[in-house]
Amino acid sequence: xxxxxxxxxxxxxxWLLAALIIIASLVPSGEIGGAGGxxxxxxxxxxxxxxxxxxxIVARATGPWVIVSxxxxxxxxxxxxxxxxxTRTADWTDALANTTGVLTAWWLVRGRIGWALAAEAWLAGRxxx
Numbered sequence: 823x824x825x826x827x828x829x830x831x832x833x834x835x836x837w838l839l840a841a842l843i844i845i846a847s848l849v850p851s852g853e854i855g856g857a858g859g860x861x862x863x864x865x866x867x868x869x870x871x872x873x874x875x876x877x878x879i880v881a882r883a884t885g886p887w888v889i890v891s892x893x894x895x896x897x898x899x900x901x902x903x904x905x906x907x908x909t910r911t912a913d914w915t916d917a918l919a920n921t922t923g924v925l926t927a928w929w930l931v932r933g934r935i936g937w938a939l940a941a942e943a944w945l946a947g948r949x950x951x
Contacts, residue, residue: 869923896920
């Protein structure tokens, strides 16, 4: 993990988003408002954002592990929906949307793993002016 000034905040954001994804994936389907045709976009956006945050706070060598871990989270949650809930079902198109979000974020940051260091430096510079 990188030596970030606001490391605790970054980590809290990652865990908060991961928890929201897990909860949204496993609560009974009637308890979350239906997104209609935007369901796949929600899957894409959630996993894209989680991957973006995670790749921002790790060193370059850890980047591939982040990608594999977030993809496995999405697959595990789809399996959990089928095995552990009565109102949810696994959907391969949800898994595809999740994985597409992960890979899109990876493609965007591929040369900028650890981008949170630059973001913190930029913010520190803005405060000095």
